[in-house]
Amino acid sequence: MLMALYGATNDSLCEEFVAAMRGEFEMSMMGELSFFLGLQVKESKDGIFLSQTKCCKKIFKKFEMENYKEESTPMSTSCFMDLDLAGTTVDQTKFRGLIGSLLYLTASRLDIMFALCLCARFQPNPKESHFKAAKRILKYLTGTTTVGLWPFHSPIHLFGYSDSDFAGCKLDRKSRSGTCHLLGSSIISWHSKKQACVALSNADAEYIAAVLKFSRSNNN
Amino acid sequence: MKINKVPLLCDNTSAINLTKNQIQHSRTKHIEIHHHFIKDHVSNGDCEVQFIETGRQLADIFTKPLAKDKFFFIRNELGILDSKYLA
Numbered sequence: 001m002l003m004a005l006y007g008a009t010n011d012s013l014c015e016e017f018v019a020a021m022r023g024e025f026e027m028s029m030m031g032e033l034s035f036f037l038g039l040q041v042k043e044s045k046d047g048i049f050l051s052q053t054k055c056c057k058k059i060f061k062k063f064e065m066e067n068y069k070e071e072s073t074p075m076s077t078s079c080f081m082d083l084d085l086a087g088t089t090v091d092q093t094k095f096r097g098l099i100g101s102l103l104y105l106t107a108s109r110l111d112i113m114f115a116l117c118l119c120a121r122f123q124p125n126p127k128e129s130h131f132k133a134a135k136r137i138l139k140y141l142t143g144t145t146t147v148g149l150w151p152f153h154s155p156i157h158l159f160g161y162s163d164s165d166f167a168g169c170k171l172d173r174k175s176r177s178g179t180c181h182l183l184g185s186s187i188i189s190w191h192s193k194k195q196a197c198v199a200l201s202n203a204d205a206e207y208i209a210a211v212l213k214f215s216r217s218n219n220n
Numbered sequence: 221m222k223i224n225k226v227p228l229l230c231d232n233t234s235a236i237n238l239t240k241n242q243i244q245h246s247r248t249k250h251i252e253i254h255h256h257f258i259k260d261h262v263s264n265g266d267c268e269v270q271f272i273e274t275g276r277q278l279a280d281i282f283t284k285p286l287a288k289d290k291f292f293f294i295r296n297e298l299g300i301l302d303s304k305y306l307a
Binding site for chain 1: 226227228229230231232234235238239247248250251252255256257258261267269272277278279280281282283284285286287288291295298299300301302303304306
């Protein structure tokens with residue numbers, strides 16, 4: 001079974017397309033898009049709202065986190081994460097499951113991207129402190145299940161932002177670069193990645209981040 | 221749609237100057253060559269690296285844990301909104 005999504009500015013174009021496709025393939029119409037691969041789509045006059053509320057709730061249920069205290073941010077500013085070799089080991093399968101489930105959410109929730117990627121680095125040997133940090137992301141999500149992306153109509157200007165934290169990773173002193181592209185006021189691409197080489201200065205780290213961003217904008 | 225020059229916003233003036241300066245400096249020697257390809261694109265006029273103050277740097281959310289106020293500011297600027305407040 002295959003699924004096809006299509007859209008047009010004109011209704012008659014849509015009908016024409018459906019008629020042409022029906023001639024070639026056996027297909028049924030599902031109507032207006034509202035749910036696709038875990039993404040809930042809500043259309044309005046001003047734009048499209050994409051959220052993953054249902055997916056969020058499923059994860060809370062799976063990890064029995066429905067009645068936890070809410071947190072306002074996914075990660076504490078004083079959070080320090082290292083290998084924590086002295087800490088108690090937690091169930092690796094459970095930790096991996098949690099990270100895996102949360103990764104699904106990054107399709108629309110880029111606000112948890114940074115905290116999640118940091119936790120994901122400790123998957124081979126998860127400790128209690130890492131699990132706590134991952135649970136904090138869940139706690140943040142419990143208060144913000146209805147949050148989602150809202151790309152709305154705005155004048156089209158492409159802007160790229162790039163940033164890096166110099167020697168942010170305490171384990172190997174590598175920097176992390178984060179970049180995003182905004183078309184008008186809607187975010188269209190983003191990434192958060194540890195740089196492959198060790199930067200010797202802040203300018204160096206920022207420079208590498210800018211290059212990564214530019215290579216992305218070229219690919220897109 | 222034609223976009224002439226893509227503005228890339230960066231909050232570090234030294235990094236911006238590195239993209240403009242075609243001359244190798246002893247302190248930039250260790251930066252791997254493939255990272256310098258942005259210089260070509262800046263000189264070709266494909267992109268322009270501009271300065272943005274740290275307070276308005278939206279990519280901050282992808283690099284460090286932020287305090288509540290700044291986190292909410294960037295989240296809103298990136299168009300991540302609560303459906304409760306939408307009409």
